[in-house]
Amino acid sequence: MENILVSIRVRPLNKQEASKGSPWKLTSNTINLTGGPSVSGQTFTFDRVFGTDSKTKDIYDAHTKKIISSTVKGFNGTIFAYGQTSSGKTYTMRGSQEEPGIIPLAIQDVFRNIEAETNREFLLRVSYMEIYNEEIKDLLAPENRKLQVHESAERGIFVAGLREEIVVSPEQVLQLMDAGEAHRHIGETNMNVHSSRSHTIFRMVIESRDRGEGDPSERESLQTSDPVRVSHLNLVDLAGSERVNKTGAEGTRLKEGTHINKSLMTLGNVINKLSEGIERQGGHVPYRDSKLTRILQPALGGNAKTLIICNITPALVHVDETRGTLQFASRANRVTNCAQVNEIMTDAALLKRQKKEIEELRRKLQESPSDHWEEEVLNLRNELLKTELEKERMAMELQESQKAAERRFKEQQQKIANLSTMVINSAVDDRCLDKRKKKGNRRETWCARPGSNPGFDELLGMRNIPRKSLLLLR
Template identity: 65%
Template sequence: MEKICVAVRVRPPVDLESSTTTTNSNGSHWKVEDNRISLHRSLAGTPLPPALSYTFDHVFDHDCSNSTVYDLLTKDIIHAVLQGFNGTAFAYGQTSSGKTFTMNGSDNNPGIIHRAVKDIFSKTNMSTEREFLIRVSYMEIYNEEINDLFAVENQKLQIHESLERGIFVAGLREEIVNSAEQVLKLIEMGEVNRHFGETNMNARSSRSHTIFRMVIESKGKDSGSNDHSSLDDAIRVSVLNLVDLAGSERIAKTGAGGVRLKEGKHINKSLMTLGNVINKLSDGAKQRGHIPYRDSKLTRILQPALGGNAKTSIICTVAPEEVHIEETKGTLQFASRAKRITNCVQVNEFKAQGALACRLGAERTPR
């Protein structure tokens, strides 16, 4: 059994929203010390009891770079995926708290997804013991419908499950890839098809959850010897999900109406289901009763990462200003429950047979 790794990241304060009377020198109501975050003053400016303090695996302040976040939170999962473990990393938090920046980053400060892709190909290119076949797909969940970001004609896709593939989205386009540059170009193309919109909280608000998925197959390289060990005959198949969630939002704050209002309702519903799943798992209900994975497409796809067979990290992003204190407290409570979840993690290793055995030799170039 292995616990989910949970971290919190505080984005830089926005001067327009910050108060000069009840904040610390950084314009924040929240104090970060090592792996602890605490609300150091109330709205009235008086000290608060220690109860409003939370401890996590990592807490990153507003000066922290995406490089540090990746190295401490996600890098070990990426390396484990290359050894045959499933892996998932996702960002959770209110709208405009820095989730997309953490996952996607910028040109001069790449996020988790870009760093993971480059790390994977760096490691596979240096491997002298195994050869790899990598496939990627990119989907969004928009208004509780799954759309293919690589192929706009593939919409309203359905979730299926099989013994061979586990939980998967039928009809989702997969591309066989050979380099990080090829993958990043595909992601850039997919981003064009993603749903964004303007709200009072964010000029470019994510209106959908996105899941970038890499399926990594590997087998031991042929040594040229006639003595084939069982390891040489084994195929490892791992799945990596890198998830950028849309942010929870209060309709009154975002000023949403019409299409934006409908989007916000679907976003909040799926995030509420995610919270319900986290609550059930953190209470140990997995051994006793029903876990509502199927109540949302997001939680259904993430089922292996939450109480299943995957190494998982969650980064919860928070906004430090006074106006967001209640939302930040809610995010920290979500994170506190998530860190109590344990997954049953194991290497996905299969005996090479038939078509699976020759895939790595037959499909070395992109379609």
């Protein structure tokens, strides 16, 4: 058991903010509210507090580096930035050419750690998604399909149909990120010219297995029963919480801000419940109330090593928002995770599923004269893996389409049933209808037999009503 790590990064004040000063006082691991419109004297303590002159590399080296190293060894890892809009989250995660962010530094370190693991072979694949207005979109797929979250015993919580790309170098990973970034929703508000209008999750799946010893064909045979380590690294850039009176949002921007605030509120509720130990007591934690918390569920009180980098602005005008971020951070710091190495013995691991195909390819290539047959095996293997991933993705898409069609069919059936209950049917017996048809729908008259009811005869006489005018309508 270990607590979620929390670091605070304080962005520098701009010229307008600097003229009004800051009510916050910082040390290496505390931040204290010393004045302002809110109650002063509050002190918050965290794993680290990074001041305005700190570099992203300092933040990375403090905690992120260890988490990245552990993901290569089979542990799940999640790093995400949290804070109000314009507090520097995207800059912290993506960085710039002059100062690389957490994500590019982490990707470089993944490959550096893999090179050091000389006794294991690795397979890496990445995906990139955004949650925009509570809909999941695939940033690596140009069609931007709306995807759904699923859960299975073998795969855990996953996004069905999400495209995954096999990668072999940090340069390839960063190119995919840039391609995905072009599809991300960005907008302008009064507080931020380039405001992120969605949450993004960049995920790397790291599979590895023991290389073994001996010639390649013997190694493949020996590895048949070996477990495969499968870990997930999530690098998350959250959209910032917003106040309409400060952002000036309206129309589309207002709708986006509403969804952003709602999902962040759910994240806060989840963290609050976990910090109070509700889950350990058998209580309900509302992971399913938003797509964000559902996808990140393993990182929040589950099987993962998690770091939250809370970005704040020390400006006096934003003291309430900053205090809210620090309160969230304090609760998150009390949440405990239970991270463990993930080893898979079944065919759920791609590396596991490729053994027979690789052995067959190697046998065929050995039979034909070639000086580079081992290299050709590796190339063919990569092609097989790409095909396998695409088949999986298409199968999940087909399954989703079938489910959607079934839902539409059931909805139509329900509509028909509802409409049927609104139709008024005649209660006349069918036999009566047949009888009417035979008589040509003539009306029938009824009159009491003369003398059978003296009182009735007297009544007719008093009112001068002809007996034949009494009708029985059916």
